Amino acid sequence: MLLFPCYELNSKDFPIPSIVKDEWDKWNILGTVLVSLLLQTLLIFIAPLRKRTEKRIITLFIWAAYLLANWVAAFAVGLIFSAQGNDNCKELVNKDIAVFWAPFLLLHLGGPDNVTAFALEDNELWLRHLLSLLFQLVTVAYVFLQSVHNEFWIPTLLMFVAGTIKYAERTCALYLACLGNFRASMLPKPDAGIDYPRLMEEYSLYKEAHIPVKIVIGKEVEKRYRALDAQSSINKIGEIEVVNAAYKFFKIFKGLIVDLASSLDDRQESRAFMLERCPQDALRVMELELNFLYDVLYTKMPVVHCKRGFFFRLVCSVLIVISFQRFASHHKQHLHHLDIAVTYTLLIGALGLDLVAFVMFIFSDWTIALLKNSKMMSIVYSIRKKLSLVERQRWSNSVSRHSFIKYCVEEQHLNWFDKPGLIFGLNGLLVEMRYIKRTKLTKCKLMEFIFNELKYKALKAEDPKVAKKMCSARGGWVLSQSFITFNYPISSTVSEEIEYDESLLLWHIATELCYFKDDDGIADQKTNRKFCKILSDYMLYLIVMQPTIMSALAGTSLFRFRDTCEEAKKFFAEKELTLKSLSIYENFKFFDGQSKKSMKDQKKKACKELLDVDTVVRPAKMKGEVSRSLLFDACMLAKDLRELGRNRMWEIMSKVWVELLCYAASHCKPNAYAQHLSKGGELITFVWLLMAHFGLREEFRKDIPNSKLIVAK
Incomplete structure (x- = not known):
């Protein structure tokens, strides 16, 4: 049947x-x-x-x-x-x-x-x-x-x-x-070291024969490289030298992707090389170095x-x-x-x-690097240059930015286009399309600013132990070097007593409040103000929108961000400061001048209302453990920062943001950087590699030779 x-x-x-x-x-x-x-x-x-x-x-x-x-x-x-x-x-x-x-x-x-x-x-x-x-x-x-x-x-x-x-x-x-x-x-061949039993047997025989003998314990081999000071001349290098240097350091530092520490000799060599370079040449070397790494992971090269x-x-x-x-x-x-x-x-x-x-x-x-300085290399390079086969850009050279004030001021509502996206789990994509902004780094000198800040630290951290302390700093080193006595809560917001994601969110909101409250000032102040805003928005984007990169530091960042946003939206709604958010279709249109001015004025007004709130008692003490909102804690931080004066405030804040970025770069999982090489690259990847070049890392491998048996004459 x-x-x-x-x-x-x-x-x-x-x-x-x-x-x-x-x-x-x-x-x-x-x-x-x-x-x-x-x-x-x-x-x-x-x-x-x-x-x-x-x-x-x-x-x-x-x-x-x-x-x-x-x-x-x-x-x-x-x-x-x-x-x-x-x-x-x-x-x-x-x-x-x-x-x-x-x-x-x-x-x-x-x-x-x-x-x-x-x-x-x-x-x-x-x-x-x-x-x-x-x-x-x-x-x-x-x-x-x-x-x-x-x-x-x-x-x-x-x-x-x-x-x-x-x-x-x-x-x-x-x-x-x-x-x-x-x-x-990349692992070296296993080395059992000296033949200890044989060495001790020979030592005993010499002793018994009354022959003077001694054992020389191997010491760490040190190669001295010329350390430069801030006034040293900067040597510029050509394209061929850039390729050769990038390939050399690629072979040295490619192990960092899989958590293999480089040696102290490599640290000294790369550190001396970078200290002699101008920011533009150093960035060209690192850009090509990461391009070699991309080729190894994603191509047949x-x-x-x-x-x-x-x-x-x-x-x-x-x-x-x-x-x-x-x-x-x-x-x-x-x-x-x-x-x-x-x-x-x-x-x-x-x-x-x-x-x-x-x-x-x-x-x-690869061909230029492998041919090295041969005659054939010169021929290949000359032909490549004449045919314009040199890649002019090897990464996106831009950063994504997420603004807390913009996100909260604009009223979020569902329209006909948003609902299908939420049903199919595309909420993150919709938020990125609506609120995330891209900024080209070629239009500002942010990369040079970060390079000079790390170079200054590298000159202060010739000893690897000092470099290790700098890697663990989250803004505290900058504040300690500023010779200013800060009142609570500035110093505590960058201490190790609070989690990194909490410190980052506090400083982001405080930066937003100071940025929209102040107008552009003199040239230096304007530049530092712009750097603060870009880095602040970029770090918020990483902690909120890129959990794969910041997974080691994210903690409860999503809960804090959501609770803080909810409190901000509630405050802005009561003050009637929310704007109707733009639909996806409207986001593809260009704003006219009036719309841009209206939005900017609304953000400035929202920041003014927040700063006008009396924050005598710390909000966290009154909320307990129910809400993780940091909105008015950030207001207290912003008020204390503003007491420094605008010029001093933006100078210190810009350096604090570089330190926060460096802390994240040195504590995130390296394979996350490799993942983003095929997605246009990230600024934090360059910072991570630059810190390795300057020797600002926590771990280095010591190369110690074997001990020897020496017979006296």
Whole structure:
């Protein structure tokens, strides 16, 4: 007895019309193969954009192309495999020519050189890609053996070998970029040290023979590098020197991503190098250094830029050229003109993509660095410069900003566009579209300001122990150096007694209150005021919108932020200070001058109302543990800061914000920085690396040689 009735299926049981199904059966292989080639062409040109853009739409487009490229190529292989065993298939494609197309899909599955992984998690799935490689190889080999006597078996075999090499390169790149393997590749060989029993045996024999002997205990090897003072001359370096220095320090500091400490010798060398550089050159070196790290984690560059990789790449190129020649010289009168056109398209596409990859390979920063100062390097660099192949921008060079006052003053209400977003869990994306602002760092000198502040600290912290203390400072070191006696609560807001996220939120709101309360003043004051505002907004953005970066420091930041926002909204509603928030559609329009002025006036009025509240008693004592709001605690901090005078206030606040940023940079998980290298980069990543260069880190490895047995003469 059957549990389920059986039905005889026919074309009427399918909702898809038969004419559509017939057309799909005719064009599916041809269409998917061409789409696969199109996606590969798109990826090789647009993939580099993701490391230097912060625009979500571009990142989303690259992500879609990356996923579709893998899926379409694998799907096309399956279609060709299925068609070989179906004698009644209705494809327009000749079966022999379809077999020739299958190895091209292996080339496509190998992907372009400039994108192997979209995210760090893709590298951890290298074993899955290895199994996929084996499965696809078996599938294509089966298709080839099914028609081994076809007329195109020689070019098919050549393309099969080339496709296997390409796909193997990608799998190898994923394997090497897996953080566990990445860490293992940098670990030194195990060293058991001196042969202690033998050493002591020899020592005893010498003693018994009354021969003067002594054991010299190994001491830490110290390399002295010239330390500069603030008045030392700054040496500028050229592009080639930038590439060589970046590659050198990349090899030294790449272990920081997987928590491997650098040595004290490396600290001294990089510290001396950075102290001799102007901010612009130092930032160029670090930008290129992070670009090398990006290539290691997300591209094939480490695989192809070695002797073995170069050999296999040369073999792959030769095989593609020979395959093209064999097909072009073949008699094709019996083939359909469409089959011939598509085959030539695939061959030209394979040659074109290989040529683009070769140009990228030859004129890359990796080639310049590996050739070092040879004559060939000068030739390559000269050609690259003439052809304008140098990347002008290697990261987004911008920061995201989140303003507490703006977020709370604007009344939040749901409109027709917001509701679907909340249903599908896109609330964070909607908040980012509405309230997050991007600021280009090229329009201000914030990077130079941070560099000079860290350089000043580096000159004060030649001893690694002092550097360790500076890394643990959250603004207290700046306040202690200002020679001003602060009243409560300024000093306590940056102490270790309160959590970092609480200190950050207090200083952000206080900065907002002081910023909107004051107008622009003299040049120095205006510059420090702008730096404070940018850093304050950026740090709030990180703590609220980027929990992956700040996970080690976030604590209960979300609860504090929500409670503080709720109290602010309630206060502004009572004072009738809230503005109707803009819809998503209206956010894409330009504000007219009147709207901008109205919003600015409203923020200024809101800050004035907050500062006018009498805050004699600390609010936290009256609220207890129920609410974590810090709104009026921040008001007290702002009032105390304003007593310093505007000029002094903005100078101190700007340095405190740099210290808060540095504390976060030195206490966050390094792999979070690696994740954001493929998303346009983050300012905090540069600060983290700059602190490592200046030796402002908590941990360094000491290299101590073995002890020796010395016999006196």
